[in-house]
Amino acid sequence: MFPIINILDTIEFIILFIYYCFEAFILMFFNYRKNVAGKIVLVTGSANGIGKEIAKNFALLGSILVLLDIDEEGNSETAELAKANGALAVYTYKCDLRKREEIYAVADQVKKEVGDPEMLINNAGIVKGMIFEDLTDSDIQETLEVNTEAHFWTCKAFLPAMIANNQGHLVTISSLSALFGATKLTDYCASKCAASGFLESLAFEMTAAGKKGIKATIVIPSFVETGFVTGVKASRPQLFPVSVNYVVKKIVDGILKEKLYVVLPSYARLNVLKLFLPTKVVFLIAEFYGRFKNLDNYKGSVRRGTKD
Secondary structure, eight states, X not given: OOOHHHHHHHHHHHHHHHHHHHHHHHHTTSOOOOOOTTOEEEEESOSSHHHHHHHHHHHHTTOEEEEEESOHHHHHHHHHHHHHTTOSEEEEEEOOTTOHHHHHHHHHHHHHHTOOOSEEEEOOEXXXXXXXXXXXXXXXXXXXXXXXXXXXXXXXXXXXXHHHHTOEEEEEEOOGGGTSOOTTOHHHHHHHHHHHHHHHHHHHHHHHTTOTTEEEEEEEEOOOSSGGGTTOOOSSGGGXXXXXXXXXXXXXXXXXXXXXXXXESGGGGGGGGGGGSOHHHHXXXXXXXXXXXXXXXXXXXXEESOOO
């Protein structure tokens, strides 16, 4: 016989489960979006691609932008674009996200010159696009440094102020490859799985500590039409979002609505069904959707936010 405390806990869980689902359904009919005008938004990997478009979109909302990238020229172009689109202020910093101490040094500079960011968007990424046997140790380490470890260091730098104020928003631009592996992406898939798991766990920690004012958003997009994926072949055209502009608008909308997960395209959520399928079916699906050959002709820019 179950202890009475467990029965009560279960009843409470069921009631809250139903209530929260109903609440979410009702909120679908209201266009609640958080106000980020005048808020400090920090974006890594802002010199091009998704990061550049994210900066532009937050500029349109009147945010104060802090842009981190090793590509100074590209970052300056993003800054000019952001200013032209209404950013309250724009600050650019050169930062090699492979280097922890450089991240910490730049973070200290940001806090002194701009203030504590109220939103941290970890967007910078790197992809090698090589089969596992061809990856050098340094290739693998670099992928992990940029795609995963940098998230730890930026959060270490900026989260304390958010905790003190019980207010802030952490965002990770992950990938569909965090949910479904692919050939020539062993290091990339591993790094994105780790980045997603890190922020999800950190979000749970914040809630458990009573810091419910700190929000988290994990963005899980499929291939986005940027130079980052030049040469990637779509075996099923519908797998590709329409454009980077469309994708980023969806990303920003999800962030402003404080969603924990933003999956693009939305039907990609079905990837979790692989946990219930026979092994041969999983491999069949992977082959059907090109996970074996998508990167056969990969020619993209291998870095987003870093370069040699």
